[in-house]
Amino acid sequence: MIPPAAPAPRAAAVPEEIIRARAYLLRTVEPPSRDLVRLIEQHGPVEAADRLRRGAVPEALLERAAARRDTDTSEADLADAAAAGARLLVPEDPQWPGWQFAAFGNARRADLAPPVALWARGPGDPSALADRSVTVVGARDATRYGLHAAADFASVLARNGVAVFSGAAFGIDAAAHRGALSAGGRTVAVLACGPDRVYPAAHAGLIERIAATGLVLTEYPPGTTPGRLRFLVRNRLLAALGAGCLVVEAGTRSGSKRTASDSLALGRPLMALPGPVTSAMSVGCHEMIRSRQAELVGRPEDVLEIIGRLGIDLAPERVAERRPTDGLAPGTLAVHDALPARAAWPARRIGEIAGVAPDSVRIALVELEERGLAEYHQGLWQRPARRSGP
Amino acid sequence: MIPPAAPAPRAAAVPEEIIRARAYLLRTVEPPSRDLVRLIEQHGPVEAADRLRRGAVPEALLERAAARRDTDTSEADLADAAAAGARLLVPEDPQWPGWQFAAFGNARRADLAPPVALWARGPGDPSALADRSVTVVGARDATRYGLHAAADFASVLARNGVAVFSGAAFGIDAAAHRGALSAGGRTVAVLACGPDRVYPAAHAGLIERIAATGLVLTEYPPGTTPGRLRFLVRNRLLAALGAGCLVVEAGTRSGSKRTASDSLALGRPLMALPGPVTSAMSVGCHEMIRSRQAELVGRPEDVLEIIGRLGIDLAPERVAERRPTDGLAPGTLAVHDALPARAAWPARRIGEIAGVAPDSVRIALVELEERGLAEYHQGLWQRPARRSGP
Secondary structure, three states, X not given: OOOOOOOOOOOOOOOHHHXXXXXXXXXXXXXXXXXXXXXXXXXXXXXXXXXXXXXXOXXXXXXXXXXXXXXXXXXXXXXXXXXXOEEEEOOOOOOOOHHHHHHHHHOOOOOOOOOOOEEEEOOOOHHHHHHXXXXXXXXXXOOHXXXXXXXXXXXXXXXXXXXXXXXXXXXXXXXXXXXXXXXXXXXXXXXXXXXXXXXXXXHHHHHHHHHHHOEEXXXXXXXXXXXHHHHHHHHHHHHHHXXXXXXXXXXXXXXXXXXXXXXXXXXXXXXXOOOOOOOHHHHHHHHHHHOOOOEEOOOHHHHHHHHHHHOOOXXXXXXXXXXXXXXXXXXXXXXXXHOOOOOOEOHHHHHHHHOOOHHHHHHHHHHHHHOOOOEEEOOEEEOOOOOOOO | OOOOOOOOOOOOOOOHHHHHHHHHHHHHOOOOOHHHHHHHHHHHHHHHHHHHHHOOOOHHHHHHHOOOOOOXXXXXXXXXXXXXXXXXXXXXXXXOOHHHHHHHHHOOOOOOOOOOOEEEEOOOOHHHHHHOEEEEEOOOOOOHHHHHHHHHHXXXXXXXXXXXXXXXXXXXXXXXXXXXXXXXXXEEEEEOOOOOOOOOHHHHHHHHHHHHHOEEEEOOOOOOOOOHHHHHHHHHHHHHHOOOEEEOOOOOOOOHHXXXXXXXHOOOOEEEOOOOOOOHHHHHHHHHHHOOOOEEOOOHHHHHHHHHHHOOOOOHHHHHHOOOOOOOOHHHHHHHHHOOOOOOEOHHHHHHHHOOOHHHXXXXXXXXXXXXXXXXXXXXXXXXOOOOOO
């Protein structure tokens, strides 16, 4: 369906049997599956594949694999993918974005399992691209305002070395990819269909352009067609691969909300673009900002600041420097931690809780007050009701 | 300059000597003056006026009054005001919005002193109007979008019984007043000139319409012309009189920011209307939302919710009901208060700080976790990093 692109690079270091095993596992158990991830962690991919073939795996996993485990199409899958210019990227490959996918390990939701491998097409290094990146999502039926903003933000971000991840859908997705491409920047499409397919078909040219300079990723083996569930499942990869997630336009019931909530669940900062209150396409963004789930971004520079501040591409010291409690002496910090948020206490009680002497407590409280970290009313101390920062 | 309106109501209960004294004080000391407010608190208005005339007041106050204290024009001022249809509203009057102005008592900024009286024109009861109210401010050079939104919000709010306070200026102010008037609702203009003047002159008709059904207020005696400083000083009254402050459009250096910061300093919730990120007139609003000073409002209903939640017109129970910690047993609340925000502690340590037994701490922590008020990671507990509410 897609003509072969440039020869796909392959990490020579990864043994073929691992590639084969992961290709088999990827097709045999429909993602996401924490049970499968656990099985691989315990036994390694080759042994895990063997156990699955033999049926020597926990009952729940066996049931999920029942329909496919007797047929190993990994050789054909790898050949079909290669014919479409795609390789199988595995966690054993140095280009695997392991840092990003580590966030799945802290997520509570059972559906937030990492992928066991990814089909990849294009010259981009997935790990390097994800290192400084933003995921841009939004409505398919976007307004001109939204399309313009998505392209403009993506273009400025790409010019600043940020890779723009999106889903290649109509509307905001396509505008974001195109904005990055127009700036000569890097962009990555994460699809919900096989690497030999394009969806939507009208974006065959766009996806080809993305694959030519950036990267097209998918969890689904060759021949897979997209479906509603697969789009939802795909969204967790978009959420994980971006250092932050920007929602450009979203109606009240937008699918972008799923990617947004996945991003939050994975600890990624969520950003939303405001728009006219008269536009139905901005209602979802405004809701996310109102509920404090998302930060409002008015300029691409805001995005750079947020992914720089909270992102994974900066040294931890930078993050620490921006905390309002930084530079506080340990005693003062203890007093800060003891300050009640929903009550107001006399200094004496705070001192008791913090384990700090009365005189030192008062000095600490005054310092905290100067920094806007404590408030004093009628003899009682408390945390400020409103924080002026995130 | 302005034809007399309907006969101004006068609270018969307030002795004339108090009215005269406050008219004298209002003209003699240019507001705001905390020293003057304190003098009146100590001695009452009549004795305070007498002391000021005699020069028996603290040095600082004497200096500020030096230029005017020898001339008592209170009789003429009251006559001129009456000729323009205005009365002097004093704190001794039951219609004085004392509840609202009490906020000045908690403010730290020295320039946030309450007025010692107000010239009032129109049939509205200032106290009743301020009880359920919102202050709407914004750019003079507003966009069509902003003007439309200001009128629309004001109209819906007015229809819901909320009085719309604004400054009668060009742009957002006028649109807000007109929106309220168009809905047959109540609106109040707070001016920075004498009650016998109109500013801007082009708004003579608008101000007349406001005075006919609502209220026109000013701190400045008859004949006073507006000036840059007086607009700034006036803004604190707008901030105090609204149960909340809504900024509709504001550029980066907008004067509305002053009213916004006065509102925050007086403990009023600040709201901002988002707009297209491509509009310079929305930059100020977006900044306020980003910095968490203002809540984003997308619909008039959002404003109703916020002033209902935090406003002064609702019973305190309603406010309390909306706290996420409501309904928690005292022990659980103590555990909540002991939860660290910037660290993560084992349950044992939290129990020590909260003074709650180990078994009860664990039960409390699980309850808090269910409510989204605590988070657990690898044996340690902490407050959730992001709050989903204000």
